[in-house]
Amino acid sequence: MNPKKLLLLTLSIFIFFTSNTFAEVTLPKILGHNMVLQRHKKVAIWGTAAPAEKISVAFAGQTKTTVADKSGKWSVKLSPMKASFTQREMTIKGINTIVLKNILVGEVWLCSGQSNMEYAMRKYSKFQTAVKGNKPPEDDLNTANNTNIRIFLDRRKYMAPSPEHLGWDTAIGRPIVDFSAVGYYFAKDLYARLNVPIGMISAAVPGSRIEPWIEASKLEFEPKLKNGKILDKLGTDDGDAGKFYDTMIQPLIPYTLKGMLWYQGESNCFLNENIRYAYKLKTLIESWRNDWKDKKMPFYFVQIAPYNYSASKDRPLTAEQLPEFWEAQKLALHLKNTNTIAITDLVDSIADLHPGYKWEVGRRLSLLALNKAYGETNVVYSGPTYEKMKIVNNSIEVTFSNIGSGLSSRNGRSLSWFTIAGADGKFVTAKAEIKGNKVIVSAPEVQHPYSVRLGWNEAAQSNFINKEGLPAVPFRSDNPWDKLFK
Template sequence: MVLQRNKPVPVYGKATAGASVKLIFGNQVKPGVAGADGSFQLLLDPMPANSNGQSLFVISGDTVEYKDVLVGEVWLCSGQSNMEYTMNRSAHWYKAKRSQGLDSLQVSQENNPAIRLFLVHRDLNKPSDRNKGWQKAESPWVGQFSAAGYYYARELQARLHVPVGMIAASVPGSAIEPWLPARPSAQNKDSVEPAGKFFSGLIKPLAPYALNGFLWYQGETNCMLNQREEYTQSFLLLIKSWRDLWNSSSLPFYYVQIAPFYYSQSKGKLKQNERSLAFFRAAQDKVLATTHHTARIITTDLADNLQDIHPTYKWEIGKRLAWLALDRTFHVKQVSQGPRINAVSYNNHQAVVNFANAESGLVAHDSSKIAGFELAGKDGKFYPATGMIMKNKYVQVSSPSVPDPVMLRFAWKEDAQPNLFNNAGLPAEPYSTGGAEVAD
């Protein structure tokens, strides 16, 4: 396994009621006594990263030895099928248009003993021969693991040069509600599964295992339920409740803004339109204004087939999440966000758009014209518009259908795949005048 560096590390379990318990790891020796119910918890002092495997001993009558224990970074990744999506599955699509991941042979040959993997299957509270505990990053375990989670670990380990332990707990097709603590107000008739099911079965049993943050890739199911404000509230509760489990309000929480897909063509109970995805993304992003140590990646460029809700570029997902952590958690020099519109002015029959996060410059891929913009006049009707990069730092936007624009949108449709990036290769963020408050 990997133990979290630079933090107190709880070691916990069951022994005979009232029995003495001794914990030994490296030069640390921690004595304690089991409680009336036999449970015990002892704390190891904070430790620096260590790539040399050591034995951890727990002694209470019998001796339990955990061998080859490393100290480094521990992260929990969770969500629905796009987070569960395995390395084996990803390998079938490694030859994608934008970039390439590991192919099947490379996945089978992965051997990185500095990365350790713990794959949680459905209910941690029930015995299962599939919960194998911690494994080294080698075959067959790499192939069965979350592709986004593994590529995250790969980038983090390569950049930080410390061991990385990844815990993956995801359920395909799950809505957000089962990942929340059970509460009466969560009983929503549109919930796919009862609130609290996965929180109590998959997440709660992992605490208080020391970790440094969370990765979340979920939302497609709730988007199909046409949720907006209710998703924001659920998302805020999820972030708070998971942090509360680990007794830390500052644990980083990094998530994925869901990718382009034809939600308007889906056959769900609730009819979607071409804007539903845009407003759902805005609902996702509302948590950024009220929660610290929270950030997200944009995926508008990572879908080759808008009929497939499972984009293939999990290597890009993992890398971009790692860039967030490198920049914001580890303060390593790394551009982690794409251009973000922060000011729009209107004059001479056009919009002038200024960006934050554009220090490395604005880039148009495959064309000199920027796709994905729309303009509206006072009548509120939006029409396609064209953008041109000016002086490498702002964009002029115009449309022959809107002589006097007063509102602007960017990437505000389910099929929007704009070609505006920064020099780090990160796409510009979706935007709408009025943000999530202006609905069609």
């Protein structure tokens, strides 16, 4: 053989074996120093290596071994563990050895959505100028000192594997500045009740619609209503389907989680969406749960805040567009282990798309998680929620769930933002009186009432609450979608 050809062949063989046989173990960005692992579940640890390379993962007295597949991918699952404040090391061995330090075991949640979820702690000064309710009890931006709350800020351009393994931080000092305020306060309040380490992953992008958060192929279907009507294919909406899923969600899979928090919808509300959004949200929930192989994973979302969408110059929206969107969000409650919080009372101006009461949003989400995900059923997590109505003479008797220790008026005045209509569908302002766990609604102009609504306007901030101070959830008894959604 020609000496030059022999040299080239030798070099080719050497390059092949060094790139495949001696490839180093690599970990995804989400696995790193300072992370929190989910308690009471099998914990996924994964990465890449050379094909057929033997890998071992040692942590907390257990060692799991595996062999990388033909493409170099490998994964193991650690056995379920109890919560632990002990700062332990994890050792991953292949051709090389990686040691991850300062790891805790506790509760891990993913929070995602658009700007109101991304809304960072650096905007703390806006919290201090909030008009309603209590201010945050302390300046967490400058005084936070709990090393048992850990945060991971998912940045779409920086999710590639990193040899430094430094994606996670303690929620103290500089790292907290850019982190989601809702996510941080959720963690802070959850920690106060559970007393276990809390890990929060924030993956949110300002202005994003829901479509970029869903794997594109999952949107390529035509929703069918229960009456047989078929909607247009969801994938035809120009929303950059899968854009953020590919770069921000997929790199997290299958990091073991307790649950997911979602605060998004303003961008889709501006597009005059209702039932179509309901199917997109359903698709997101089901597809993410499928990705994490946990069909029962808790998924909790925030009902977006009052805002004057009808002032939009881009589309002819009415003052009822937002209530209809709330209705679409609530249709996701047809899925098991989903729930929502209302924040109609946390707005100083309906001209502000980003109200500053993020500490209270985080607190309410923590109340919801405590009740539903952690079984603390004595925790009241929601304001009065419409259950049923009954026509009694010339009035409507409305029954509510989530009454807490009783129904009330926030300011002691007559209940506001109730309307009533006869069979003609013409709604008028109504008188509403509390009687036990019911509200009696009537209006002189409507002698034969047929339907009742609460807060059916983008500006509605009703004073109707339970005695725990949580606002009633807006509703209309003449909801056209509830019986059609599937």
